[in-house]
Amino acid sequence: AAAAYSTKDGFMYCENERIQDIIVKENIDWCFYLYSQSQLTRNYQAYQQALEGLPSIIGYAIKANNNYKILEHFANLGSGAVLVSGNELKMALKAKFDPTRCVFNGNGKLQEELNLAAEHGVLVNIDSEFDLDHIIEAGRVRKVRAMLRINPDVDPQVHPYVATGNKNSKFGIRNEKLRNFLDKIKSHPNEVELVGVHCHLGSTITKVNIFNDAALLMVEYIDAIRKEGFNLQFLNIGGGLGIDYYHAGAVLPTPTDLINTVRDLVKENGLTLIIEPGRSLVANTSVFASQVVGVKTNGNKNFVVVNGSMSELIRPSLYGAYQHIELITPPPADAKVEVFDVVGPVCESADFLGKDRELPTPVEGSWLVVHDAGAYCMAMASTYNLRMRPAEYWVKEDGSTAKIRHAETLDDHYRYFENL
Numbered sequence: 175a176a177a178a179y180s181t182k183d184g185f186m187y188c189e190n191e192r193i194q195d196i197i198v199k200e201n202i203d204w205c206f207y208l209y210s211q212s213q214l215t216r217n218y219q220a221y222q223q224a225l226e227g228l229p230s231i232i233g234y235a236i237k238a239n240n241n242y243k244i245l246e247h248f249a250n251l252g253s254g255a256v257l258v259s260g261n262e263l264k265m266a267l268k269a270k271f272d273p274t275r276c277v278f279n280g281n282g283k284l285q286e287e288l289n290l291a292a293e294h295g296v297l298v299n300i301d302s303e304f305d306l307d308h309i310i311e312a313g314r315v316r317k318v319r320a321m322l323r324i325n326p327d328v329d330p331q332v333h334p335y336v337a338t339g340n341k342n343s344k345f346g347i348r349n350e351k352l353r354n355f356l357d358k359i360k361s362h363p364n365e366v367e368l369v370g371v372h373c374h375l376g377s378t379i380t381k382v383n384i385f386n387d388a389a390l391l392m393v394e395y396i397d398a399i400r401k402e403g404f405n406l407q408f409l410n411i412g413g414g415l416g417i418d419y420y421h422a423g424a425v426l427p428t429p430t431d432l433i434n435t436v437r438d439l440v441k442e443n444g445l446t447l448i449i450e451p452g453r454s455l456v457a458n459t460s461v462f463a464s465q466v467v468g469v470k471t472n473g474n475k476n477f478v479v480v481n482g483s484m485s486e487l488i489r490p491s492l493y494g495a496y497q498h499i500e501l502i503t504p505p506p507a508d509a510k511v512e513v514f515d516v517v518g519p520v521c522e523s524a525d526f527l528g529k530d531r532e533l534p535t536p537v538e539g540s541w542l543v544v545h546d547a548g549a550y551c552m553a554m555a556s557t558y559n560l561r562m563r564p565a566e567y568w569v570k571e572d573g574s575t576a577k578i579r580h581a582e583t584l585d586d587h588y589r590y591f592e593n594l
C-alpha cells in the first residue's frame with residue numbers, strides 16, 4: 175500500500191508535497207499537525223475490503239481524532255462512529271454520521287447524554303447495573319437498541335493504561351451478573367431492545383489471534399442470550415488494532431488479518447459485525463511538525479530542543495510511547511550523527527517527544543516531525559504552560575493543501591475570564 179510520508183533526497187513529502195514547501199507557502203511559524211486525506215481514505219478502504227461479503231458496521235472511534243474535517247470525511251465515506259460523550263455525539267451529528275450506525279460507549283454515561291442518544295436512535299452499550307437503569311429511563315424518550323458490554327477477561331498484552339478487557343477493569347459487566355441484566359431487560363420491553371453484545375480488549379494490539387479468543391467467548395454469550403428468547407443481531411468486537419510505530423520494517427497484522435480471525439464465527443452465527451477502530455484509521459495519516467530552537471549537551475546527554483512539546487503530543491510522556499522522529503530537510507553535509515533526546519520547552523523533565531534517537535545534528539530553524547501523530551495526539555493536547563493548541567493542515571486528495579483547524583490564540587484563552 176502507498177505510504178503518506180516518504181523521503182526523497184533528504185526532503186520529506188506528504189503525498190506529493192514537500193513539507194518544507196508547505197511550511198513556506200502557508201507561512202507556518204509554530205508547531206503544527208499535518209494530515210493526508212488520501213491516507214484517511216486508504217485506511218478506511220482497508221477495513222471496507224477486509225469486511226467484504228460480511229454484514230458489518232465500521233464505527234470510527236472519534237476519541238482518537240475529532241477534527242471536524244476528518245469526521246466529515248469519514249462520514250462521507252459511509253463510516254459509522256463510536257462515541258464516548260454527549261459532545262462527541264453532537265459533533266457526530268453535525269458531521270452527518272448516520273446515528274443508527276453509531277455506538278455510544280462508556281462507564282459513566284450521563285442521563286442527558288443517554289436521552290440524546292435515544293432520541294437519535296444510537297446503539298447504546300450497557301456497562302453496569304446503574305447504566306442499565308439510566309438506559310431504561312432514556313428508553314421512555316424512544317426505545318433504545320442496546321448491547322451488553324461484556325468484560326471477557328482476555329489479556330491484550332499491551333500497556334496497562336490502554337488495556338480494558340481484563341477482569342479488574344472499570345469497564346463492562348462480568349459473567350456472574352448476566353442473569354440480573356437479562357431479567358431486567360425482559361421486564362422493560364417498551365424501553366430497551368437487546369440487539370447485541372460488545373467487548374473491547376484494549377488498544378495497540380498487535381497479536382490479532384486474541385480477537386478470535388474473545389469472539390469465541392462472545393459467541394457463547396450470544397448462544398446463551400438467544401436461548402432466553404432475545405433476538406441478537408450484533409457482535410461488536412471493539413477497536414484496538416495496533417500500528418507500526420517503530421518504522422523498523424516489522425510486518426504487522428492488517429485489518430484483513432483481524433477480520434479473518436472472526437469472519438467464520440460471524441457468518442456461522444448469522445451476525446452483523448461491528449468494529450470500532452480509532453488508531454488504525456487515523457494514526458499514520460499525520461505527522462506533528464516542530465521547529466528546532468537549538469541543540470545542547472548536559473552531562474552525557476545531547477538534546478534537540480524544539481518548539482513542540484508534551485502539551486501538543488503527550489503519548490511519549492504519558493505512556494512511554496515510541497513515535498518515530500525524522501528531519502524533513504537534508505542536514506548539512508558535515509552534520510554529525512549523534513544520539514539525542516528530542517525535548518520541548520515545557521517546564522517538566524517528562525516533556526520529551528523522543529528519547530535516545532540517532533539523528534544528524536539539526537540546524538536551528540529547521541523542522542523535524544513526529545510520525546503517526548493522527549491518533550490520540552491532537553485529541554489529547556492541552557494548553558499546559560499556556561501553550562495554545564496548534565493548527566492542523568491536510569494535503570487533500572486533489573493535491574492542494576488546506577488548513578483544517580485554526581491555532582488557538584491567547585485571546586481565545588482570555589475569553590474564559592470575561593464577564594465573570
Ligand code: LLP
Nearest residue numbers: 235374377378413414415450451452453550
Ligand atoms: N472502542 C472502545 C470501547 C475504546 O475504549 C477504544 C479506545 C476504541 C474503541 C478505539 O481503540 P483503538 O482502535 O484506537 O485502539 N490514549 C491512548 C489510547 C486509549 C484508547 C482508549 N479506548 C493512546 O494514546 O495510546
